[in-house]
Amino acid sequence: MEINPMEIILKYLPLLIPIALLQFGLMIAALVDVIRREKTKGPKWVWIIVVVFINLFGPIVYFIFGRDE
Amino acid sequence: MNSVKIEDLRKKYGNVNALDGLNIQVDSGSVFGFLGPNGAGKTTTLRILAGLAQADSGSIFFGSENTSKSGTDQKARLGYLPEEPAFYGWMSPREYLDYVGKIFKLEAKERQLRVDQLLEKSGLKEAAKRRIAGFSRGMRQRLGIAQALMNHPSLLLLDEPVSALDPAGRKEVLEMIEGLSSECTVIMSSHILADVERVCDTVGIINKGKLITQAKKQDLLDRYAIPALEITTSNGSASLMPEWKLRLEKLPAITGVTVEGYRFHLAVKDVHTSQQEVMQDALHHNVTFEKLEVVKPSLEDIFMQLTGSLK
Amino acid sequence: MNFITAFNKEFLEQRRTRKFLIALVVLVLFGMTSPLMAKMTPQIMTMVPGGEAFVGMIPEPTINDAVAQYIKNIIQFGVLLALVFTMGSITIEKDKGTAAMILSKPMPRGSFLLAKFTSLALTFIIAVVIAGVAAYYYTYFLFGQMNILNWITLNGLIVLYILVYIAITLLYSTLTRTQYVAIGLSFGTLIFLGILGSLPGFGINLPDALISNASLLMSGYPVTNWTGLWVSLGIIVVSITTAWLVFRKQEL
Ligand SMILES: Nc1ncnc2c1ncn2[C@@H]1O[C@H](COP(=O)(O)OP(=O)(O)OP(=O)(O)O)[C@@H](O)[C@H]1O
Ligand SMILES: [Mg+2]
Numbered sequence: 001m002e003i004n005p006m007e008i009i010l011k012y013l014p015l016l017i018p019i020a021l022l023q024f025g026l027m028i029a030a031l032v033d034v035i036r037r038e039k040t041k042g043p044k045w046v047w048i049i050v051v052v053f054i055n056l057f058g059p060i061v062y063f064i065f066g067r068d069e
Numbered sequence: 070m071n072s073v074k075i076e077d078l079r080k081k082y083g084n085v086n087a088l089d090g091l092n093i094q095v096d097s098g099s100v101f102g103f104l105g106p107n108g109a110g111k112t113t114t115l116r117i118l119a120g121l122a123q124a125d126s127g128s129i130f131f132g133s134e135n136t137s138k139s140g141t142d143q144k145a146r147l148g149y150l151p152e153e154p155a156f157y158g159w160m161s162p163r164e165y166l167d168y169v170g171k172i173f174k175l176e177a178k179e180r181q182l183r184v185d186q187l188l189e190k191s192g193l194k195e196a197a198k199r200r201i202a203g204f205s206r207g208m209r210q211r212l213g214i215a216q217a218l219m220n221h222p223s224l225l226l227l228d229e230p231v232s233a234l235d236p237a238g239r240k241e242v243l244e245m246i247e248g249l250s251s252e253c254t255v256i257m258s259s260h261i262l263a264d265v266e267r268v269c270d271t272v273g274i275i276n277k278g279k280l281i282t283q284a285k286k287q288d289l290l291d292r293y294a295i296p297a298l299e300i301t302t303s304n305g306s307a308s309l310m311p312e313w314k315l316r317l318e319k320l321p322a323i324t325g326v327t328v329e330g331y332r333f334h335l336a337v338k339d340v341h342t343s344q345q346e347v348m349q350d351a352l353h354h355n356v357t358f359e360k361l362e363v364v365k366p367s368l369e370d371i372f373m374q375l376t377g378s379l380k
Numbered sequence: 381m382n383f384i385t386a387f388n389k390e391f392l393e394q395r396r397t398r399k400f401l402i403a404l405v406v407l408v409l410f411g412m413t414s415p416l417m418a419k420m421t422p423q424i425m426t427m428v429p430g431g432e433a434f435v436g437m438i439p440e441p442t443i444n445d446a447v448a449q450y451i452k453n454i455i456q457f458g459v460l461l462a463l464v465f466t467m468g469s470i471t472i473e474k475d476k477g478t479a480a481m482i483l484s485k486p487m488p489r490g491s492f493l494l495a496k497f498t499s500l501a502l503t504f505i506i507a508v509v510i511a512g513v514a515a516y517y518y519t520y521f522l523f524g525q526m527n528i529l530n531w532i533t534l535n536g537l538i539v540l541y542i543l544v545y546i547a548i549t550l551l552y553s554t555l556t557r558t559q560y561v562a563i564g565l566s567f568g569t570l571i572f573l574g575i576l577g578s579l580p581g582f583g584i585n586l587p588d589a590l591i592s593n594a595s596l597l598m599s600g601y602p603v604t605n606w607t608g609l610w611v612s613l614g615i616i617v618v619s620i621t622t623a624w625l626v627f628r629k630q631e632l
Binding site: 116119120121122123144145147149151153154155156157159168169171172173174213216220 | 382385389393396397476477478480481482483484485486487629631632
Binding site: 016023025 | 402409420464514
């Protein structure tokens with residue numbers, strides 16, 4: 001039985017797209033929040049990296065711990 | 070309107086007696102200045118009046134009602150500004166005031182009118198839509214005063230209402246408090262005695278949780294009319310002042326010396342003798358001054374004398 | 381009604397501070413990925429180097445695997461977020477002085493407290509409902525039909541389980557001075573109940589039984605013992621009542 005990764009991804013694409021979109025949306029929301037906020041806990045650029053490069057958990061950790069009210 | 074009577078109020082924090090048998094009577098419609106050194110128990114008293122802390126013993130009467138019976142009723146007529154007002158940073162001043170208006174059950178239309186009015190009055194109209202999180206201490210103080218007035222309170226408790234404000238803001242707020250005296254009873258704590266002297270008609274001085282004295286401001290000024298002298302030194306004699314101060318302190322008729330810029334403020338036992346002593350001393354040591362005058366005592370002098378901050 | 385006023389403020393706060401968004405996105409994402417992962421894991425395993433040996437050895441995943449993944453993920457992340465969102469709800473307001481400003485006005489302390497609980501509850505109810513719908517569709521496409529009534533019951537039990545921990549954390553947030561102590565105590569309780577539940581025959585009386593009952597239901601077995609459900613409701617009521625009794629007397 002020959003299975004190649006592309007085939008699997010293509011097969012499940014309609015199910016994968018909403019997931020990717022949600023994650024991307026959350027990332028954008030967090031990114032906009034970081035950039036517009038005057039002050040964050042810890043340096044801003046670190047949060048930008050965290051939000052953009054750490055899938056799903058980056059934005060969540062930022063929203064919970066990164067914002068300085 | 071609302072008179073307030075506090076009887077034998079006691080409150081202990083650990084082994085600190087924050088309030089130690091406090092008795093105060095605030096007449097309906099008066100503006101009561103609440104004075105006392107740091108830690109005297111002013112904030113504690115106001116927090117108990119606002120229902121945020123409970124006294125260990127003693128009683129409080131609003132009008133003729135004992136507070137223990139009428140919690141929420143009383144709160145609906147109360148305005149309270151804490152020492153450090155705190156807000157939800159994610160709200161705007163408009164939203165916060167609207168929320169407060171809802172708590173007081175104002176109808177939508179009336180509420181909006183009142184919110185606009187208070188934003189205008191507190192000078193926050195421009196900042197009405199900004200997030201409170203970015204506000205300066207003074208702006209928060211203004212919002213704090215605005216929220217305390219939302220329900221047209223019949224009793225207004227203000228804990229150091231002007232301490233964070235700029236001179237213009239301070240003047241505005243004081244004028245506003247003066248104007249309120251026809252509508253409600255105000256109890257206001259402050260460290261700025263000149264302000265209290267200006268707006269309050271009754272003054273209560275407390276120390277270590279006990280009332281030292283309470284009286285109409287004018288009575289107090291008359292009763293404790295300790296005479297005082299003021300010397301304005303000549304320009305350029307600044308270098309001589311410290312030495313001169315030491316000598317003045319030793320004069321028998323003088324009980325206290327404070328320095329303000331080029332001026333000496335002397336608390337004295339007797340105007341006549343002290344005047345002579347000062348002039349003799351000046352002659353002796355060859356110092357000159359521009360002016361020597363007898364001044365009326367200020368609340369500050371009385372406060373210093375009564376709370377034992379003077380020698 | 382003062383409760384409604386306070387509730388509206390709390391729910392607005394959760395939307396403004398993005399708590400609502402986070403709960404929604406995280407749970408919905410796990411709702412989608414859980415059945416997908418259940419389906420794909422065997423296929424992925426055969427792709428890793430040396431994995432070819434497994435071909436044919438791993439049983440074909442079933443609906444039950446998808447449901448188990450869903451329950452595990454939603455409970456884990458739902459409870460985690462619930463603790464984080466609830467831990468500071470009272471401590472921060474007391475510490476900053478915002479509670480004193482509001483509670484010197486005619487806002488009863490009970491309404492203040494209850495508004496916190498119900499608004500957090502609503503956030504997680506909405507998040508679990510949407511996650512449940514998403515998971516249902518994904519499971520349907522990947523595996524096939526599920527019993528809708530059982531699926532709804534399952535999600536209801538998950539919500540109830542999360543509410544138990546919101547109520548407990550709210551109580552700790554009232555009792556303690558800092559939010560980190562509050563969340564520490566909540567984790568302690570979580571672990572303690574976990575240990576209690578592992579005692580033979582006792583687990584059925586605890587909130588964890590909600591979860592085991594839920595998976596039983598989904599795999600088609602009848603559930604006869606609902607003690608855990610009543611105990612969970614009891615914990616919620618007792619926690620909130622205790623929090624109220626304590627909060628009523630607290631100095632602000
Ligand atoms: N929550 C508390 N816990 C412990 N001690 C307290 C508390 N609140 C007040 N105290 C103590 O009670 C005493 C009176 O404090 P209070 O804040 O009423 O003074 P105050 O007159 O308002 O002083 P200030 O002019 O500095 O504002 C102080 O000794 C203070 O340390
Ligand atoms: Mg004080």
